[in-house]
Amino acid sequence: MxxxxxxxxxxxxxxxxxxxxxxxxxxxxxxxASYRYGLVWAIVLGTVCLIFLxxxxxxxxxxxxHTIADAVRERFGFNFAVWPRGAEIIVNLLVLGAEIGGxxxxxxxxxxxEARWFAVPVALILWFALWVGTLDIIENSTSILGLLTIAFxxxxxxxxxxxxxxxxxxxxxxxxxxxxxxNYWFTAVSILGATISPYMFYFYSSGAVEDGWDVKDLPxxxxxxxxxxxxxxxxxxxxxxxxxxxxxxxNIDISRYxxxxxxxxxxxxxxxxxxxxxxxxxxxxxxxxxxALATAYSIAQTFGWNWGEDEKPAKRARFSLTYTVMIxxxxxxxxxxxxxxxxxxxxxxxxxVVLPLAILPFLLLLNDEGFVGTHRNGPIGNIVVAFxxxxxxxxxxxxxxxxxxxxxx
Amino acid sequence: MRRCLALCLLLVACGAxxxxxxxxxxxxxxxDGALALTxxxxxxxxxxxxxxxxxxxxxxEELSKQAYxxxxxxxxxxxxxLKKAAENDDKSAGARLAATFEQEAKKQQ
Numbered sequence: 120m121x122x123x124x125x126x127x128x129x130x131x132x133x134x135x136x137x138x139x140x141x142x143x144x145x146x147x148x149x150x151x152a153s154y155r156y157g158l159v160w161a162i163v164l165g166t167v168c169l170i171f172l173x174x175x176x177x178x179x180x181x182x183x184x185h186t187i188a189d190a191v192r193e194r195f196g197f198n199f200a201v202w203p204r205g206a207e208i209i210v211n212l213l214v215l216g217a218e219i220g221g222x223x224x225x226x227x228x229x230x231x232x233e234a235r236w237f238a239v240p241v242a243l244i245l246w247f248a249l250w251v252g253t254l255d256i257i258e259n260s261t262s263i264l265g266l267l268t269i270a271f272x273x274x275x276x277x278x279x280x281x282x283x284x285x286x287x288x289x290x291x292x293x294x295x296x297x298x299x300x301x302n303y304w305f306t307a308v309s310i311l312g313a314t315i316s317p318y319m320f321y322f323y324s325s326g327a328v329e330d331g332w333d334v335k336d337l338p339x340x341x342x343x344x345x346x347x348x349x350x351x352x353x354x355x356x357x358x359x360x361x362x363x364x365x366x367x368x369x370n371i372d373i374s375r376y377x378x379x380x381x382x383x384x385x386x387x388x389x390x391x392x393x394x395x396x397x398x399x400x401x402x403x404x405x406x407x408x409x410x411a412l413a414t415a416y417s418i419a420q421t422f423g424w425n426w427g428e429d430e431k432p433a434k435r436a437r438f439s440l441t442y443t444v445m446i447x448x449x450x451x452x453x454x455x456x457x458x459x460x461x462x463x464x465x466x467x468x469x470x471x472v473v474l475p476l477a478i479l480p481f482l483l484l485l486n487d488e489g490f491v492g493t494h495r496n497g498p499i500g501n502i503v504v505a506f507x508x509x510x511x512x513x514x515x516x517x518x519x520x521x522x523x524x525x526x527x528x
Numbered sequence: 529m530r531r532c533l534a535l536c537l538l539l540v541a542c543g544a545x546x547x548x549x550x551x552x553x554x555x556x557x558x559x560d561g562a563l564a565l566t567x568x569x570x571x572x573x574x575x576x577x578x579x580x581x582x583x584x585x586x587x588x589e590e591l592s593k594q595a596y597x598x599x600x601x602x603x604x605x606x607x608x609x610l611k612k613a614a615e616n617d618d619k620s621a622g623a624r625l626a627a628t629f630e631q632e633a634k635k636q637q
Contacts, residue, residue, distance in 0.1 A: 385565075
């Protein structure tokens with residue numbers, strides 16, 4: 120088991136490097152370009168909910184030695200567990216495709232070679248990393264490489280943000296004209312979907328069980344959730360601010376990655392594009408690893424198979440087969456030429472749709488003495504989870520009509 | 529439950545689709561702005577020519593799909609010029625085109 124200090128440090132690095140992925144990058148860039156600081160509140164709101172849910176996932180794992188999927192199956196039975204899992208698999212497949220697409224686009228930005236040529240090699244490297252790597256090696260290497268995303272913070276500060284409107288935008292929604300409200304709320308929904316991604320809970324709680332956390336790790340878990348996710352959100356806000364300063368005054372509405380790729384160039388000049396390309400590739404690769412593993416974890420735990428990234432593949436054959444199938448199936452849209460940005464935005468909105476199914480069990484499991492003993496949720500934790508479920512339910516109902524009204528721009 | 533559903537429907541109803549002509553104008557302005565930034569950054573040596581070519585191709589693809597009329601045809605012709613300038617590594621043409629795109633973007637505002 121890692122020391123608490125090392126665990127917190129790694130958590131913070133994971134927060135910085137792991138939070139920013141294709142969804143948060145694309146949605147934050149679109150938000151900044153179209154509405155300046157008018158959607159910072161969505162990142163802040165999503166992050167507050169995420170902090171609570173991540174902390175709860177870690178607490179459940181540390182106290183009960185159960186992952187979320189495991190506990191759901193044990194507490195509510197296989198029949199209840201299998202339906203949400205089915206929906207999540209479909210969404211994760213789309214999100215994984217979007218992340219691999221993000222790696223390919225990062226490589227395209229760097230080399231000029233068509234993105235779809237990278238799809239199969241990237242999928243193979245991702246699969247190989249999971250096949251031979253251990254959880255620690257994969258997590259730490261992608262997270263440390265992901266520190267490059269601090270470049271977005273540097274760029275945002277170099278552009279001298281207007282602090283007062285930024286602070287106001289962090290708390291209050293800015294209502295756009297009626298003709299733009301469909302797109303505004305669709306972007307808000309996509310930001311929330313990109314921020315509160317259910318795969319993060321499965322990955323975090325499964326990692327905690329694999330790392331052998333116990334009650335002693337609860338303070339470190341809390342600090343990791345708060346500081347790590349806050350740092351990650353800071354990077355996301357930095358993307359939004361950079362985008363607001365580069366694209367909004369020029370009336371650039373983001374519809375292609377070729378536009379987003381310009382976000383660092385005015386501030387970092389000739390380093391802007393290479394840093395953007397590498398950041399996009401590394402962050403999306405890290406997120407791809409997390410999604411492939413999280414899906415394999417949740418399926419294996421729901422069906423009661425052997426699982427564990429640190430075990431040899433032969434000892435958990437069905438677990439390894441699951442991520443293998445997921446990875447290679449997810450690249451089909453890229454090979455068919457589906458626009459990666461549209462797939463990203465659609466999959467983020469779809470993530471928001473399955474959120475209530477993923478979050479509802481938290482309210483019951485984290486109040487069940489059989490699982491968490493005396494470490495049950497306090498009133499604030501319960502209010503936040505209940506609010507997140509309520510918000511997620513509204514989002515689930517409105518996401519698809521908003522996609523028709525305002526999405527796809 | 530009924531109140532919740534009503535709130536959701538209200539949210540959806542608040543969103544109205546933009547008129548087609550307005551969307552076309554925004555698309556053209558957006559690509560004029562993006563290509564102005566791309567061309568000027570390339571002329572200053574901040575972007576490689578392969579990226580400029582990719583951006584011009586992306587603009588051509590999107591404008592062909594979503595825009596129509598005189599302004600769209602002009603933007604398409606300029607995007608093609610920028611692509612050719614990038615292929616020939618002609619940065620002085622890039623600087624000239626950046627100024628033209630800038631003017632076109634202002635016209636669309």
